[in-house]
Amino acid sequence: MSEHERIRELLPLAASGDISPGELRAVHEHLSRCESCAGMYQDYGVLGSALRSLPTPQPREAVVARVLELAESRLGRSSANPREAFILAPLVVAGWLMAVATWPFARAATVWIFTGWRVPHGGLGTALAFYSILGFILACVSALAVGRRARIVGRRI
Amino acid sequence: MASPEVAGDVVAVQRGDRDAFAALMARYQNRLYRYLLRWVRDHAAAEDLFQQTWMRILASLHRYDAGRNFDAWLFAIARNLVMDHLRSRKPDSIEEPVAEGLSLSDSIATDVPGALEQLLRSERAAQVQRALESQPPVFREILSLRFEEEMKLEEIAEVLSVPLGTVKSRLARALEHLRTVMLRHKLEEPAR
Numbered sequence: 253m254s255e256h257e258r259i260r261e262l263l264p265l266a267a268s269g270d271i272s273p274g275e276l277r278a279v280h281e282h283l284s285r286c287e288s289c290a291g292m293y294q295d296y297g298v299l300g301s302a303l304r305s306l307p308t309p310q311p312r313e314a315v316v317a318r319v320l321e322l323a324e325s326r327l328g329r330s331s332a333n334p335r336e337a338f339i340l341a342p343l344v345v346a347g348w349l350m351a352v353a354t355w356p357f358a359r360a361a362t363v364w365i366f367t368g369w370r371v372p373h374g375g376l377g378t379a380l381a382f383y384s385i386l387g388f389i390l391a392c393v394s395a396l397a398v399g400r401r402a403r404i405v406g407r408r409i
Numbered sequence: 410m411a412s413p414e415v416a417g418d419v420v421a422v423q424r425g426d427r428d429a430f431a432a433l434m435a436r437y438q439n440r441l442y443r444y445l446l447r448w449v450r451d452h453a454a455a456e457d458l459f460q461q462t463w464m465r466i467l468a469s470l471h472r473y474d475a476g477r478n479f480d481a482w483l484f485a486i487a488r489n490l491v492m493d494h495l496r497s498r499k500p501d502s503i504e505e506p507v508a509e510g511l512s513l514s515d516s517i518a519t520d521v522p523g524a525l526e527q528l529l530r531s532e533r534a535a536q537v538q539r540a541l542e543s544q545p546p547v548f549r550e551i552l553s554l555r556f557e558e559e560m561k562l563e564e565i566a567e568v569l570s571v572p573l574g575t576v577k578s579r580l581a582r583a584l585e586h587l588r589t590v591m592l593r594h595k596l597e598e599p600a601r
Contacts, residue, residue: 303556
């Protein structure tokens with residue numbers, strides 16, 4: 253490949269400023285004695301500046317508004333996670349209290365298990381503790397399930 | 410790497426800040442839309458892809474690595490969606506064209522130095538716009554990224570997921586092709 257051909261290949265990138273300083277020096281030296289390459293180099297420079305000054309098309313305001321609306325809805329759901337904790341924690345406590353409150357009924361309904369089947373148990377205190385812990389665990393599981401569902405719904409948008 | 414303003418907005422959006430998302434969008438919306446439009450040349454399709462891109466960005470933002478160039482990350486997401494869109498319509502439209510018609514470029518360059526300078530003195534924007542739109546998609550894309558988005562070649566390589574050498578050769582060919590098309594139009598003009 254002759255020097256002329258090699259330089260000609262470099263011209264587009266030389267005009268866009270995308271060659272090394274050494275290559276650029278070689279290009280400029282060649283341009284000083286080659287009129288056709290100089291014209292071509294000038295063309296690429298003109299093209300580059302014309303491309304840079306093309307008007308920028310803009311999306312319609314309605315489209316931008318729609319995207320913002322969707323994004324806000326999505327971000328609203330994900331950012332609601334910390335607040336969910338404040339809402340779900342009292343619900344867990346309330347669920348646990350309800351479980352404790354229903355203890356006399358549960359005890360009355362299940363007393364035959366302890367008496368009829370003679371299952372060993374540590375008295376009223378142990379049974380109440382077991383019952384309230386079970387109620388607390390169930391309340392926690394329910395709260396986690398509700399929170400997870402809310403996040404999945406948020407992700408689908 | 411993202412600029413401090415962009416990085417701040419990204420972190421805020423990751424925490425669920427809606428205003429930060431609006432700021433991020435305001436910063437990139439025109440550039441993103443222009444890039445999409447250069448690919449699909451259809452406002453309806455570009456708007457659809459515009460919406461999809463922002464939703465994808467929102468869904469992927471928690472995976473964004475702050476050490477990475479945000480512009481390249483954003484445009485790469487947009488590009489992936491464009492590819493899916495084009496593949497579903499016209500798979501061969503994505504391919505880089507083989508060299509054609511470049512001999513005209515050489516002959517005109519030899520005969521008329523600086524021919525484009527004269528041609529573009531008037532109606533520059535409209536002429537270039539038309540010529541750009543007639544380019545193959547991959548050429549439109551690289552010309553847009555280099556000259557409209559002012560991306561460095563390394564950033565373009567990141568968006569396109571191709572080696573730097575491929576970006577250089579593609580950009581050179583795109584410029585040659587664009588010049589050829591414009592000069593061809595100039596030659597055809599007196600005959601009309």
